[in-house]
Amino acid sequence: MSMDRREFLHSAGMCLGGLATFGFPEVHFANVRQDGRLVFVLLRGGFDGLAAVVPTFDPAWRDLRGSLAADPDALLELADGFALTPGLAPLREFWERDELMVLHAMAIPYRTRSHFDGQAILETGLDGPEGSADGWLNRLLSVMEGERAGISIAAGMPRSLTGPVEVASWSPTELGVVEDAYLDRLSILYRSDEALQGRFEAALGMLDVGEEMDAMGGQPRRPGADAGSLFRAAAQLMAAPGGPNVAAMEFSGWDTHANQGVVGGNLDRQLGRLAEGLSAFREAMAEQWAGTTVVVMTEFGRTARPNGTGGTDHGTAGAGFVLGSGVARRAVVSDWPGLADNQLYENRDLAPTLDTRAVLKGVLAGTFDLTAAQADRVFPGSAGVRGMWELMT
Amino acid sequence: MSAPHIALNRFGLGARPGEAARLGDPRGWLLSQVEGGPPSLVARGSDPAASADLFRSFQAALRSGDEARVAELRREVQTHGQGEMASVLTTRVVSDRPFAERWVAFWSNHLCVSALDGFQTAFLAGAYEREAIRPHVFGRFEEMVLASARHPAMLQYLDNVRSVGPGSVAARRPRRGRGPAADALRGLNENYARELLELHTVGVNGGYEQEDVEQLARILTGWGVAGAGPERAATAGARAEELGFRFNPLLHEPGRKSVMGRTYPEGEEGGMAVIRDLARHPSTARFLAEKLATHFIDDAPPAAAIETLERTWLETEGDLRRTARTLVELDAAWDADYRKFRTPQDWFVAVLRAVDAGEAGGNFPQILQQLRHPLWGPPSPKGFGDLRREWADSDALMNRAELARTLARRAGRGLRSGRGAGTARGGGPDLRALAAVVALDAGDPLGGMLTDGSIPVDERIALAFAGPAFQWR
The missing domain is CATH 1.10.8 (Helicase, Ruva Protein; domain 3)
Structure with a gap:
């Protein structure tokens, strides 16, 4: 085989959407912004929004949280009496630059305390656990004319990216040295399998990106390494010429049923690692940070009161973050429901007053200039949910 | 796919060389595997009392802060874990009852614990499958759920060991400590109760409410672990105690409770009864x-x-x-129109069976980790999924392409030295046997590649395992 791999793929007519567009001239469509980029970060397990973004102003807060009420002096004041747990200190830099909007009392549009139903709803963008298996990020790619590329970073293929548009996945894993001739032959074999062909072509595209990253001095993550290097790798992939515009990342370990701690405790430290990763991402994106939006969400908040083991059980509303140069202004956005017993949802959880889909629609409008009608197609059945169009400039 | 290949791949763990032709009656072959007792492991795990001692000693060392002792014991702990995993993985590679092993793996994943939870659960994960799952795979489901509920690994993993009845003797006793920290460790934790309903028995739409979750958590207070405390680290001359179940009435919530419309008595028997009812629901x-x-x-x-x-x-x-x-x-x-995408573990085991490997090999835990499918390491209590959309992403296909190439080079070396599988008499590779293992459809270009003398033999072996046909079962 004398052609190199890319020529081979090209001549075989396999440059179909997805990552096969790497290295080829981009086709520009007028109706969406071409420099927009979106990273959807899913914290699997249900992270405790009341521990991360603390409503110190609420008269019921201290008694309700009991052993999990942090010393307000140790917290980082944001605005209106909301304060960050100290682990999230790296987010202050985003805040100072008007690049952070904090959402609170936010929840998916369906009441469940199941991790798995909750994640399914957040990832499909629907209003219940049944229905289409496709993810809303995949629908986003199809609404944007199929000219955009999606990628999953070190997460296999999360539900959010699953669907008819071919999407690549990347991880720093390397399990062996492979020759071009071997990959060319595999390419021929995969052409006879309709279900897997596109995936394999996307995998070949990722090898090229990996080579480009190596050439740029990229440092591949070793399995088990920190969120920071994973975020840096994501930035290198997305900032590469013709790189993917839509990425999904995920972190687990937020299901803090026991000993979650307060300042300097388990959860605070884990949030610290996440925040450092976000900071590393911004830095690694360099000038490409302009036009990039990062959304951090989780499937549910946790019980407002501590449980019997120094942790919290599955709850309802929680907090989330939108970071990006296009964020309209720094703010904690919340129609605060209150923490008094009769204000809690089922006398147990922070009550939901903000729909995750309203936030995500606002993000899509701000990041890709999607119209309201296009955003409704990304989130079917959400026409009655007004997008937060004011979230971003 | 032919009936022998369906039996070997869809229900089994992959064909060994020549096996498809030898099978005779595929259905009878599968049915015979579910007769008799549970399938046995090739090598039994370590002695329960000795491993309980190691468990306690390591925890005691961690608490004492003696770093040299921790380092010394850490090696023993790692050897213990490696042994537990090798026992199961090698059993899958060499088993003559592969369907029974798949059946074990299904139930172990259904009622999973996860080594990602930390030292205690990781240490006990092998014992959990061996003691709570494997003995019950051909028995009644309720016996398996009960064994799971009472096993130290599950009690630890889903926090039931920490859950205390708010009205129990222990919770009402005057506190030794003062302040919120002491209060925090004296109450209910509903983690296990919720997953017992949602993931282990009736399912998320099974007809329970939040109140049922809380009531079930109350019923199960006092269900804890015997012999786990670091203070019980073996003293000279003392007989080693195995880890096990203990009902502690002092932590148990008094009174009758009701779950999904049925009422249960106070005490350990209330928990036994509710678990049996849920399993039969x-x-x-x-x-x-x-x-x-x-x-x-x-x-x-x-x-x-x-x-x-x-x-x-x-x-x-x-x-x-x-x-x-x-x-x-x-x-x-x-029905050959149905098919499943092989999970990474099943794919890896199928490769090893196809080359008649004889054992899992020393670095398989790292390999399974990199394939995102570590043994006993699911990311959540839901266990690993088995859907195509969860496993067949582009990175996964490339991982398999790379790993197949590496394994084939290794197998190729074995072939040259005249050992290992896929070898025909005379030491040459039997690529026809490999073609039969892969179950090629007529017209699959792999057939031509396998007999193409211009392609290096070890690359042809890799193509067989990395090509699309081998990804399905």
Whole structure:
């Protein structure tokens, strides 16, 4: 085989959407912004929004949280009496630059305390656990004319990216040295399998990106390494010429049923690692940070009161973050429901007053200039949910 | 796919060289595997009392802050874990009852613990599968759920060991400590109760409410672990105590409680009764019939297959042997139009069986980790999924392409030295046997590649395992 791999793929007519567009001239469509980029970060397990973004102003807060009420002096004041747990200190830099909007009392549009139903709803963008298996990020790619590329970073293929548009996945894993001739032959074999062909072509595209990253001095993550290097790798992939515009990342370990701690405790430290990763991402994106939006969400908040083991059980509303140069202004956005017993949802959880889909629609409008009608197609059945169009400039 | 290949791949762990031709009656071969006792491991795990001692000593060392002692014991702990995993993985590679091993793996994943939880659960994960799952795979489901509920690994993993009845003697006793920290460790933790309902028995739509979760958590207070405390680290001359179940009445919430419309008495027997009821609940039959059909037949199994499995489950009150028989007797099970994408563990084991490897090999835990499918390491209590959309991403295909190339180079070296599998008499590679293992459709270009003398032999072996045909079962 004398052609190199890319020529081979090209001549075989396999440059179909997805990552096969790497290295080829981009086709520009007028109706969406071409420099927009979106990273959807899913914290699997249900992270405790009341521990991360603390409503110190609420008269019921201290008694309700009991052993999990942090010393307000140790917290980082944001605005209106909301304060960050100290682990999230790296987010202050985003805040100072008007690049952070904090959402609170936010929840998916369906009441469940199941991790798995909750994640399914957040990832499909629907209003219940049944229905289409496709993810809303995949629908986003199809609404944007199929000219955009999606990628999953070190997460296999999360539900959010699953669907008819071919999407690549990347991880720093390397399990062996492979020759071009071997990959060319595999390419021929995969052409006879309709279900897997596109995936394999996307995998070949990722090898090229990996080579480009190596050439740029990229440092591949070793399995088990920190969120920071994973975020840096994501930035290198997305900032590469013709790189993917839509990425999904995920972190687990937020299901803090026991000993979650307060300042300097388990959860605070884990949030610290996440925040450092976000900071590393911004830095690694360099000038490409302009036009990039990062959304951090989780499937549910946790019980407002501590449980019997120094942790919290599955709850309802929680907090989330939108970071990006296009964020309209720094703010904690919340129609605060209150923490008094009769204000809690089922006398147990922070009550939901903000729909995750309203936030995500606002993000899509701000990041890709999607119209309201296009955003409704990304989130079917959400026409009655007004997008937060004011979230971003 | 032919009937022998369906038996070997869809229900088994992959064909060994020549096996498809030897099989004779594929259905009978599968049915014979579910007769008799549970399938046995090739090498038994370590002695329970000795490993309990190691468990306690390591915890004591961690608490004492003696770093040299921790480092010394850490090696023993790692050796222990490696041994537990090797025992199971090698059993899958060499087993003559591969369907029975798949059946063990299904139930172990259904009622999973996860080594990602930390030292205690990781240490006990092998013992959990061996003691709580494997003995019950051909018995009644409720016995398995009870064994799971009472095993130290599960008690630890889903926090039940920490859950204290708010009205229990212990919670009402005057506190030694003062302040919020002491209060925080004296109450209910509903983690296990919720997952017992949602993931282990009736399923998320099984008909329970938040109140049922809380009541169930109260019933199960006092269910804890015997012999786990670091203070029990073996003293000279003392007889080593195994880890086990202990009901502690001082932590138990008094009074009767009700779950899903039934009332249960105070005490350990209340927990036994509610778990038996949940395991026999019609919602459980439905939930598991669907899960089994989805696991063994297709991501979207036919409704008739689910209904047949559900009927057997209900009629036999969750007799797992008879459920396995029903599964094998389903028409859909033998329908070549259905197929499943192999999970990484199943793919890896199938490669090793195809080359008659004889054992899992020393670095398999790292390999499975990199394939995102570590043994006993699911990311959540839901266990690993088995759907195509969860496993067949581009990175996964490239991982398999790379790993197949590496394994084939290794197998190629074995071939040259005249050992190892896929070898014909005379030491040359028997690529025709490999073609039969892969179950090629007519017209698959792999057939031509396998006989193409211009391609290096070890690359041809890799193509067989990395090509699309081998990804399905």
